[in-house]
Amino acid sequence: MGTIGRSPWQKLDLWARAAAPSLSLLVLVMLGVMPLQLPGYGAVAPLLPLIGVYYWILHRPDLITFPVLFVVGLFQDLLTGGPLGVSGFVFLTIGWLVLSQRRVLAGMPVLVVWSGFAMIAAVAVGLEWLIISGLYGEILPVRPAIYRALVTGAAYPIVAVCLHPVLRTMTPPPPSA
Amino acid sequence: MRQQARSVARIVALRAIAQRFSLAVLLLASVGVMMIGKIDAVIVENLRSRVTDAVAPMLDAAARPVAAVNQVIADARAFLALREENARLAARVAELQHYEAVAHRLEAENLNLQALFNFHPEQTHAFITARVIADNSGAFVRSLAVNVGTRAGVGDGMAAVGGRGLVGRTVQTGERSARILLLTDLNARIPVLIERTRQRAVLAGDNTHQPSLAYLPPDSAPLAGDRIVTSGHGGLFPPGLPVGVVASIGDGLVRVEPFEDLSRLEHVRVLDFRAHTGGAAMRGIPGGGP
Incomplete structure (x- = not known):
């Protein structure tokens, strides 16, 4: 299937649709640092891009590549001021994990997909905690990490509902995917 | 086939x-x-301030409606509590009138004594007011991004204060944005004094909402409720900025509750202190002069 015979606008449209998942991850990173001015929110702020990573790999693994996860992770670390490279490592690991479990989760009822994500969130935040503790050379408080995992897990449906319209506007995946 | x-x-x-x-x-x-x-933290910090700079306009634009909604909610709440607030403030005014008299007397006495000892008071510092455009406080980092940078005269290592007390210090400054490391962050170390006893200590953040006092002299006996202020040692911060009060003492750990509610900051003031101290430490900061 080639793009011969398509107008530039059609090409742009196709390109935009293919890039939408990656762009949505960048938007989630920025939403994650919005100053909401809620007391105590900062300590438990959910890892919003992780939801996007899970959602897109589950629904359109052909549109999210490992380099994209790496770049989104770098962007997250640069913006939040966390140690550089940690989020990239976490997103790549989670991306690989979800990709390997995709067959099990695809087409399951929403609640199963959600609880799958809750487990993934626990793994991701645990990994993050472990790496940052190692980098700083001291054991970080565990409680904020637990809250972060819980809040991230709980935020899944909200983000998924926002990503759903994006998924619906997309062209269907190639048959091999 | x-x-x-x-x-x-x-x-x-x-x-x-x-x-x-x-x-x-x-x-x-x-x-x-x-x-x-x-x-090599320098390369990373450089990259960080560039990326924050690049997305600062977007974050700034996005932060405005959130701030507006918060303002409306706060206004509505304040309106409902108007009567109680009024009664409370009237009582407070009566109480403070007494302190006003005391303050006048002390100021006069202080001026007299300063003249007597030929004491040179420190110059006042300039400040730059900034809007908080990103709250990066995750479970592992405590920092904010603000919408002023080197163009407005902000540099690295300046004190950031809110309406009630110290918030943190600027750590990387881009052209249009700067990152403020909150005093609760794991990497924050601020030289402070216990105001009552004048004993020096270092306020060390540990990612909880109450940082603790480190390097307290062994004979020190801080009490809950003691005010903690910056000591000015190290030359980064002006002395005497209010920081917080001692909240709890236990397990050899003295925890301090910051005066400022760090989770709901909308604006902060960045103090340009070093530009006025002169000497070898003086740095050329564009627009930072008096």
Whole structure:
């Protein structure tokens, strides 16, 4: 299937649709640092891009590549001021994990997909905690990490509902995917 | 036909190998980046301020409606509590009138004594008011991004204060944005004084909402409720900025509750203190002069 015979606008449209998942991850990173001015929110702020990573790999693994996860992770670390490279490592690991479990989760009822994500969130935040503790050379408080995992897990449906319209506007995946 | 199927299978297998290879390479690259950040923080900080700078206009625009909604909610709440607030304030005014008299007397006495000892008071500092455009406080980092940078005269290491007390200090400054490391962050160390006893200590953040006092002299006996202010040692911060009060003492750990509610900051003031101290430490800061 080639793009011969398509107008530039059609090409742009196709390109935009293919890039939408990656762009949505960048938007989630920025939403994650919005100053909401809620007391105590900062300590438990959910890892919003992780939801996007899970959602897109589950629904359109052909549109999210490992380099994209790496770049989104770098962007997250640069913006939040966390140690550089940690989020990239976490997103790549989670991306690989979800990709390997995709067959099990695809087409399951929403609640199963959600609880799958809750487990993934626990793994991701645990990994993050472990790496940052190692980098700083001291054991970080565990409680904020637990809250972060819980809040991230709980935020899944909200983000998924926002990503759903994006998924619906997309062209269907190639048959091999 | 069979040949075609075989070549398709081969392509699929190759793609799977390439994917696994790219995963391994990128995981290694992540570890490499972590090591670079650990060894050469300057490169990373530079990159950080550039990226924050680039997205600052977007974050700024997005932060405005949130701030507006918060303002409306706060206004509505304040309106409902008007009567109680009024009664409380009237009582407070009566109480403060007494202190006003005391303050006048002390100020006069202080001026007299300063004249007597030929004491040179410190120059006042300029400040730059900034809007908080990103709250980066996650479970592992406590920092904010604000919408002023070197163009407005902000530099690294300046004190950031809210309406009630110290918030943190600027750590990386881009052209249009700066990052403020909150005093609760794991890496924050601020030289402070216990106001009552004048004993020096270092306020050390540990990512909880109450930082603790480190390097307290062994004979010190802080009490709950003691005010903690900056000591001015190290020359980064002006002395006497209110920081917080001693909240709890236990397990050899003295915890301090910051005066400022760090989770709901909308604006902060960045104090340009060093520009006025002169001497070798003076740095040329554009627009920072009096």
